Amino acid sequence: MTSSALTLPISRSLRQHPLLARAAPVVTVVLALIAIWYVAAVLMNLALVRDGFEREETPYTVSDLIAGTMSAERPLLPAPHQVISAFADSVFGYAPNAPRSLVYHSGVTLSATLLGFLLGAMFGVALALMIVHSRVLEKSLLPWIICSQMVPILALAPIFIVVLGAIGLQGLLPKSIISAYLCFFPITIGMVKGFTAPDPMQLDLMRTWSATPRQVLSKLRWPSAVPYLFAGLKVAVTISLIGAIVAELPTGAEAGLGARLLAGSYYGQTIQIWSALLASAILASGLIGLVGLAERGIARQMGTRS
């Protein structure tokens, strides 16, 4: 309070601009994080670089050391600009279907993610429909679905791959099944909540119109479940990406972001790991953004006031 009273009146109108008021703290924190990253990069790579200089018995100064930490070949912690240039290089530097291109690996993971997301969403909605319409299933199945989430399901990934491989399924589908298995849960729980969201008055109204269960579903339950559906989809799409990445680890897959992470960790290619991480972060935020866009479009079509 005191600090704002002391500032000059000219800057006040600028300070209260809503965009700036929202962006300024975020930008500050991001800049602080990047600064911390640079400092950490210098500190963590220092010993490595010094050893390098001493092994070659070349004289070095402090500025040489710091420059060395910024451009080490296999740093413990690569500096941000190294990650970004490596990322840009592997995205734009190769043809999109070359095995060294991140676009190619992202595409492999993305296709598994999307297929798994689709399967999981359909399965989740179908399960929610069954649970809402059957008291037996609600009582007997729902507790198990909830329990299944306390189980680290990712631990199942390797067996899934082995079992499905023994049946003869390989490639895209096993990974998608794992991501579907991971991501159906938030959708099911959200949709059960959404389908039961209409209050008794509205259900009674449908009864007075002698609506069939199917009509109740399409005219009342579906529309009221749409916000819950998108809330679930947003969570599910990130989980589905995690599932696809993790499913690539135990299979020894040659392609995909998970395979990139694994190869990077085998050969100590830290910069490769970080750029794969950056790619997965971009994928995740892109997918969430797409779901958000779809949500807004459908909300507008349904005439919801935002």
Place this chain on the structure above:
Amino acid sequence: MNPARLRLGFILSGAFMLLALVLPLSAPAAASLAARPILFALTLAAAVLFAAAAWTGGSQAIAPGFAGVLAGAATTLALLRDPAIAGSAAAGFWIMMLAVWLGAALCVIELASMRPRHAPARRTLNLAIPLLFGAAVFYLWEVLVRGFGVSPVIMPPPSAAAARFFASLPVLGQDFVQTFVRGVLIGYVIGCGAGLLVAIVAQRFSFLGRGLLPLGNFFSALPLVGVAPIMVMWFGFDWPSKAAVVALVTFFPMLVNALAGLSASGHIERDLMRSYGADHRQTLTKLYLPAALPFIFNALKINATLALIGAIVAEFFGTPTQGIGFRISTEAGRMAIDMVWAEIALAAIAGMAFYGLVALAERATTFWHPSYRT
């Protein structure tokens, strides 16, 4: 459920039981049920019990129906011990399994339609139905896998996994200590504690809070388990790298939830604290933190599952020769799938117990919250 249909269902399962006496039990010649006096009596008893259930009908049918299911299930499991039947079971066996399944389904359906008036009875019922359902699923899994003779490499029967579980308790105990006690618990405490501390600081300085909240939301949506290889590189193969992954994975959900919780207290309460002349520390401990507890517990529950996943995934990138994730990937590679299932059962039990403990702590500390004040 329609009472007529319920009766018809029980009559059908009784008839199936009787049919099993006539039809061949397995493809190669195996002694029929008539040659096994005890199983013959059990089968007949099951058929009689199903008939009794059909005769009484309604909710009274549950007791005889359930007894019939038990008798039938015992018979099928005993029959599977005969090597002439396991792996090459035929119509007589399958029709008996069908009868058991139908009877069990009818019992569960009838149980689910009961609406007891007293709260304890309702609670037992709500526990009994999913347990029965689960038991039926495990029974079907066991009988189908053994009856069809599915290779244990693809899908072991649950009894084999359970036997392996109890036979290798020392190994499982080691893995539990390595993954859960060292990796998960330490990382969980560090991650959740750091998230809470940062949230408290960010709530004190609102500029920081407004900067951290969108970033926290962004980071908690990222596939953070991907940092596992980096952590293994930094902290080595042993548990510190797993704890670091767990700490990182649990940090952001806690930060976001705690920040939301710390601003959950109302203006009136804050004004009250001001009028008492409370300083920041007092307001924090008496108002902000208690009001944030439901949110904090929400994060603790989310993190309980995330932590276990994080630790297991981190073990795929390198471990000393123990740990749940390590054992799962090596045993899967050696095609010892029953051991994999035993490890998964261990992880499931640990995960559920962990979650249950957090939920119990929540009940004990946030008893005042509207969601518990029924």
